[in-house]
Amino acid sequence: MDAIVLRNVTKEFRKNTIRREYTTFKSEIVQFLKQPRASEMPASVISAVRDVTLIVPRGRTVGLVGRNGSGKSTLLKLVTGIYRPTSGTVEVNGRISALLELGAGFHPDFSGRENIIVNGIILGMSRREIRERMDEIVAFSELGDFIDEPVRTYSSGMYARLAFSVATHVDPDLLIIDEILSVGDEHFARKSTAKMDEFRRAGKTILLVTHDLGTLQARCDEAAWLDAGVLKAYGDPAFVVSEYRQAVAESEVQAETTPGRVETPSHPVGRQPRTGPPAETGRRWGTFEAEIVSVRLRGSDGVERAVFTAEDDFQANVEVAADASLVDLTVEVSFLSQDGTLLWRDSHPLVSGGAAVATLTLNRLGLADGNYRIDVAVFAEQGRVCCDFQKGLHGFAVRSALPSAGLLRPLHQWSVHAAPPVKASV
Amino acid sequence: MIRNFRELWQYRALLWNLTQRELKARYRGSALGFLWTFLNPLLLMAVYGLVFGVIRRSDIQHYTYFIFVGLLPWLWFSSSVGTGASAISDRRDLLTKVRFPAQVLPATVVATNLANYLLTLPLMIALGGAAGIWPSWHVVMFPVVLFVQLVFTIGITFLISALNVAFRDLQQIVVNFLTLWFFVTPVLYRPDDIPASFRRIFLIANPMSVIITSYQGIFYEHRLPHWRALTVVTLGSFLLLWLAARVFEKRREEFAELI
Numbered sequence: 001m002d003a004i005v006l007r008n009v010t011k012e013f014r015k016n017t018i019r020r021e022y023t024t025f026k027s028e029i030v031q032f033l034k035q036p037r038a039s040e041m042p043a044s045v046i047s048a049v050r051d052v053t054l055i056v057p058r059g060r061t062v063g064l065v066g067r068n069g070s071g072k073s074t075l076l077k078l079v080t081g082i083y084r085p086t087s088g089t090v091e092v093n094g095r096i097s098a099l100l101e102l103g104a105g106f107h108p109d110f111s112g113r114e115n116i117i118v119n120g121i122i123l124g125m126s127r128r129e130i131r132e133r134m135d136e137i138v139a140f141s142e143l144g145d146f147i148d149e150p151v152r153t154y155s156s157g158m159y160a161r162l163a164f165s166v167a168t169h170v171d172p173d174l175l176i177i178d179e180i181l182s183v184g185d186e187h188f189a190r191k192s193t194a195k196m197d198e199f200r201r202a203g204k205t206i207l208l209v210t211h212d213l214g215t216l217q218a219r220c221d222e223a224a225w226l227d228a229g230v231l232k233a234y235g236d237p238a239f240v241v242s243e244y245r246q247a248v249a250e251s252e253v254q255a256e257t258t259p260g261r262v263e264t265p266s267h268p269v270g271r272q273p274r275t276g277p278p279a280e281t282g283r284r285w286g287t288f289e290a291e292i293v294s295v296r297l298r299g300s301d302g303v304e305r306a307v308f309t310a311e312d313d314f315q316a317n318v319e320v321a322a323d324a325s326l327v328d329l330t331v332e333v334s335f336l337s338q339d340g341t342l343l344w345r346d347s348h349p350l351v352s353g354g355a356a357v358a359t360l361t362l363n364r365l366g367l368a369d370g371n372y373r374i375d376v377a378v379f380a381e382q383g384r385v386c387c388d389f390q391k392g393l394h395g396f397a398v399r400s401a402l403p404s405a406g407l408l409r410p411l412h413q414w415s416v417h418a419a420p421p422v423k424a425s426v
Numbered sequence: 427m428i429r430n431f432r433e434l435w436q437y438r439a440l441l442w443n444l445t446q447r448e449l450k451a452r453y454r455g456s457a458l459g460f461l462w463t464f465l466n467p468l469l470l471m472a473v474y475g476l477v478f479g480v481i482r483r484s485d486i487q488h489y490t491y492f493i494f495v496g497l498l499p500w501l502w503f504s505s506s507v508g509t510g511a512s513a514i515s516d517r518r519d520l521l522t523k524v525r526f527p528a529q530v531l532p533a534t535v536v537a538t539n540l541a542n543y544l545l546t547l548p549l550m551i552a553l554g555g556a557a558g559i560w561p562s563w564h565v566v567m568f569p570v571v572l573f574v575q576l577v578f579t580i581g582i583t584f585l586i587s588a589l590n591v592a593f594r595d596l597q598q599i600v601v602n603f604l605t606l607w608f609f610v611t612p613v614l615y616r617p618d619d620i621p622a623s624f625r626r627i628f629l630i631a632n633p634m635s636v637i638i639t640s641y642q643g644i645f646y647e648h649r650l651p652h653w654r655a656l657t658v659v660t661l662g663s664f665l666l667l668w669l670a671a672r673v674f675e676k677r678r679e680e681f682a683e684l685i
Contacts (some may be wrong), residue, residue, distance in 0.1 A: 015681060081525045082682045101523040107447060109454050118447060121440040122524050 001093055003174050003205035004056040004079055011049040011074055011229075043070055049073040050229040051088070056222075058093075058173075061206040063220035063237060065213065065244050074210045076100060076176055078205055079207065094173025094205070097123055101178070102163035108152035111164050114141055115151055119166045128233035133169045140195075141165035142188070161188055167327045168195050177208040193219075213241050242401060243394040246307050251398035252371055283391050290322035290378045290387035293355075295394045297374075309400040310369075310409040314362040320378055324353035328382045331358045335367075336377040337407055343372075347383070349382040369410045427671035439528050441537060448538040449508035463542055464549050471497055478614050486616060486645075488557045494550050495645045496613035496638045503579050503634060504542040504604045510535040510583035511590045511597035518685045530680055532587040536580050554645065562648040571640045571651060574660050578633055590673045591684050597608040611635045612642075633659045 041209035049071045054061050066072050077083045078090055080098040106115045110149040116137055120130040138147050141162045143154075151159065168175075177196075196219065199206060210216050216223055216237055225233045225249065233240045247350035299305050300313035306365045308314060318331050350356050378387045402409070436440065453462045471493050486492050513531040514521065514524040521528060551561060590596040611634045612620070620628050629635050636659045640651035 059553045077522075077682070082680045096525075098524065101519070104524045105452060106519050111453055114447070118440070118443050119439070121443060122520070122526055232631065255596060 001058060002055050003058045003060070003093055004054065004207065005089075006052055006054040006075075006079070006092075007083060007089045008049060009049060009052045009054075009075075009078060009080075009090060010084045011071075011078055012045045012047050013085040014044060015045075017282070023055040034396075041235050042349045047083075047227075047229050049078065052226075052229075052231045053088075054231060054234065055222060056205060056207065058205055059203040060221045061208070061219060062314075063216040064207065064209045064226060065211070065222045065223060065240070066226035067248065070226045071118045072226055073100070074229075075226065075336075076178055076207070076209060080176055092174065095124060095170030095171075096174045097167060097170040097175065098176040099164070099167045100176070102160050102167070105152075106159070106163070109150050109422055110342070111150055112141070112147040112154070114136070116161070116166050118201070119163065120170070122171045123167060124172070125170055127160050129171075132388055137165045137169050140169070140191075157185060157188070164192060165187075168192075170197075173205065174205045174207070177206065177242055179209050179211065190241045213245070217241055234333060238401065242399070244345060245399050246386060249307045249371070249399050253395050253397050283393055284389065286388040287380075287385045287386055288319060288377070289385075290326055290380060292376055292378055293319040295319075295374070295376050295390070297396050306395075307399055308365050309363055310367060310398060310402065311400070312364040312365050316360045316374065317375075318358045318360070318376055318378075319355070320350060320358065321355045322353050322378070322380075326353050326380050326387075328380060329353070330379045330383055330389075332377045332379065333360050334377075336373040336375065338371045338373065340373075341407070343367075343407060347379075350378075364396065364411065366411065367398045368406050368407050369400060369402075370407065371395060427668050430527075430671040434529055434533055437527055437530050439560050440526070440578050443447070444530065444534040445537040445541060448534060449541055452538075457669070463545055467494070467498055467501060467546055468549070469652040470501075475613055484615070487651060488554075488559060491550075491554050491557050491559060492646055493614060494553055495588075495642050496611075498543055498550060499575060499641050500608065500611065500634070502539045503511050503575065504608065505539045505542075506579050506583050507586060507602055508538045508604055509539075511586045511600045513587045514581070514681055515587075515591050515594065515597075521685060522682050525674070528681055529584065529674060532583045533580065536578055536583050540576065545685050550645070559647060564644045564648055564650055567640070567650055568644055571637060571644065571656070574656065575637045576662055576666050577661060578637065578659070578663040581663060582671040584674050585666070588681075589679045590669075591677065607632075607634065611638055613638055616642075629655070633662060645668055 005375075009255065034305060048298065052075065064072050064075065077100065078085055080096060080100065081090075081092070082100075103115075103119065105119050107118070110118075113134070116134065117127070117130055120137075121127065125133075130394045134232075141147070141158075141164075143162060146154065146158060147162075151162070154162070191213075198205065200219070206411070220237045222235060223233075223237040225240050225244045232247075236243075263379060294317075296304050296317040297306065298315040298317065299308065300315070316333060319327070320331060322329055329350040330347045331350055332345065334345040335343040336380060337343060346360070348358060348360070350358060372395055373392050374396070375389070375391050377389040377392060379385060380387050400409075453459045456462060458465065459654055471490060474497070475490045475494050478484050478493075510532045514528055515537050517531055520526070520531075554560065585598060608630060611632060617629060617635070617639060629680060636652070636655045640656055643649045643651050658663075
């Protein structure tokens with residue numbers, strides 16, 4: 001049997017409840033006097049989850065990824081039953097324990113022990129179960145004598161530890177976790193992870209939201225990616241994660257720079273300096289006697305793109321329009337890391353005057369994972385006159401599922417040989 | 427309604443623990459602690475005793491004891507409704523994070539104040555004893571009246587706590603309305619003191635006056651409650667509870683979204 005079955009689940013929130021927070025008598029009367037149900041016009045509705053169909057078989061660990069506000073938490077609340085779907089069906093088989101927030105129902109003036117009881121009942125344990133597991137819970141939380149002190153005296157780490165201890169001792173069939181495994185110090189984080197592995201081995205179904213893609217790939221059997229309430233991908237974690245990272249990288253590049261190419265307004269290129277630069281101040285300057293019309297980044301297949309892997313071929317096409325009388329034009333391309341460190345700069349002479357496309361080709365990009373910036377410039381008179389400098393207007397990202405850190409990923413090889421003194425047994 | 431109360435029964439351990447906790451938390455940290463349970467109604471009684479017993483001399487015998495008999499159940503009712511109004515709307519932390527029956531929250535408020543009432547009963551009896559009034563066999567009716575008031579109080583509290591999620595004005599309105607309600611209920615005076623022309627309407631339209639006069643009958647006048655009036659109030663209370671549970675069920679889906 002499947003643990004969670006979501007069929008065409010859509011959750012909409014009426015916008016006025018978000019904007020004005022509360023209805024008042026007055027608004028309700030006004031509403032009543034106006035056309036009935038005017039508030040249900042489609043314009044005033046926000047869809048947090050749209051037509052999601054998701055089936056989680058029993059015993060699976062499913063990781064949910066997505067950007068902030070993509071509907072992950074809403075989906076968890078739908079599964080938990082805190083929200084009811086606007087349309088579609090939610091079916092959950094088994095006892096569910098949801099860790100959407102640590103310490104639900106904790107009362108600051110009561111001791112840790114007293115809070116374990118109420119919190120445990122809220123999470124669905126019976127009083128007998130709590131009594132039986134009390135010592136175990138206290139031991140797991142590692143609070144020692146603090147367990148009999150009021151919770152308000154706890155540090156936030158202690159608070160989280162206590163709450164996590166209770167929550168994981170509920171013994172659910174289905175555990176729902178919303179980004180809270182990262183509580184506590186290193187030691188406790190490891191313990192929490194071990195606890196989760198224990199759950200997995202015991203054949204429990206786990207649905208968790210995480211932003212730690214490493215955890216997701218290491219611990220989940222399946223991954224689901226939500227974007228703006230829509231289930232974009234579901235399946236093998238490595239695949240879903242790479243899809244997700246690709247999308248994030250693309251939108252980051254888009255946010256950091258203006259889109260892949262800057263089209264300058266078409267106008268005759270003249271000698272006199274123009275009034276005001278055509279693009280953002282501080283990111284573009286020069287005499288504009290020669291202009292960079294566009295910068296296009298392509299892969300080896302010739303398709304324009306913003307995300308590459310370290311092994312990809314890389315091509316930058318810089319299209320320049322210059323006054324025919326200009327001489328000694330050069331085009332310059334700089335690669336910078338996100339923090340502005342210059343990685344490499346190179347320039348190349350252009351055919352003098354007129355329109356031209358300069359293409360810079362790198363066989364194998366060789367950069368490590370990260371976001372990169374490209375500054376492009378056109379100079380005249382052997383670099384003495386800056387005609388058009390575009391700073392930070394272009395960029396790309398490198399995403400590869402390879403274990404490298406830093407900025408570079410040079411072409412390299414690893415080889416392992418047995419050390420000489422080893423007694424060969426083959 | 428049945429589902430509503432079945433869930434409440436399933437979560438009785440939570441209800442019990444939350445009630446315990448509320449009782450303990452109420453005066454935790456104060457020097458007199460639990461004594462305030464007794465001091466609060468005593469002081470309130472002293473105020474009314476001063477105004478209506480000394481300044482506007484009431485002709486009711488053993489006036490302070492008389493006040494106490496009606497004031498204690500009234501406080502149970504008014505505190506339940508007054509704090510119960512925001513019982514759900516104030517618990518965003520719980521309702522948006524955990525799945526559990528929301529009716530536990532208003533029920534906890536009613537239960538806490540009931541416990542408070544029961545705890546102050548010995549004080550009331552002692553006060554009557556000091557005046558030479560001891561409970562008679564009529565107290566057999568006390569559990570019945572108590573039960574009727576419980577049904578009525580839960581009904582009102584459920585209704586208001588559920589509606590207050592969407593209409594926050596309600597909790598303000600309720601507080602003010604309760605003051606009026608207190609003075610039109612014969613707690614500080616006897617029904618005979620109401621001008622005859624509207625005595626009937628005062629007593630018929632206000633279930634609390636039937637309930638309060640029933641307590642006064644049992645503990646002060648040593649008579650049984652008026653059967654007919656009490657039966658009508660009982661039926662009415664159940665009707666109210668049924669209606670309240672329906673409204674509650676209809677609205678509970680929006681609780682998590684609106685608070």
